[in-house]
Amino acid sequence: MSEDCLFCRIVAGEIPAEIVARRDGFVAFRDIDPKAPQHVLVIPETHVPSIAGTDGLSAAERAEMPLFISEVARSLGLQDGGYRVTTNHGADARQSVLHLHWHVMGGAELSASM
Ligand code: DGP
Numbered sequence: 312m313s314e315d316c317l318f319c320r321i322v323a324g325e326i327p328a329e330i331v332a333r334r335d336g337f338v339a340f341r342d343i344d345p346k347a348p349q350h351v352l353v354i355p356e357t358h359v360p361s362i363a364g365t366d367g368l369s370a371a372e373r374a375e376m377p378l379f380i381s382e383v384a385r386s387l388g389l390q391d392g393g394y395r396v397t398t399n400h401g402a403d404a405r406q407s408v409l410h411l412h413w414h415v416m417g418g419a420e421l422s423a424s425m
Pocket residue numbers: 317328329340341342343344352398399405406407408409
């Protein structure tokens with residue numbers, strides 16, 4: 312855990328969040344500023360700053376991550392309609408929280424420009 316990391320503090324239960332799923336070192340919770348009818352963030356409990364730091368995850372965590380993301384999307388009812396998964400790294404991508412997180416968005420036809 313990184314003491315000054317917002318998402319580590321959500322993992323630890325120090326900051327409230329609407330958690331929708333939790334499994335095997337991963338947590339999924341609703342984005343505080345949703346950009347789609349369904350907008351969930353999926354994060355590893357292990358603190359790594361972005362996708363560029365996935366060498367800081369175990370092989371098991373790296374393997375589990377896409378499985379958990381798709382399972383969360385399915386549990387949100389997005390399997391048939393479709394959904395988008397994105398992650399941001401760095402300033403040009405406007406990453407604002409430096410703990411790897413996957414945006415899972417769906418529930419309506421999404422903008423082509425995102
Ligand atoms: P990014 O720009 O990719 O770093 O996205 C960070 C996301 O985190 C952004 O969509 C808003 C969300 N967010 C920021 N602070 C909080 C918070 O305290 N709680 C929750 N649930 N989401 C947050």
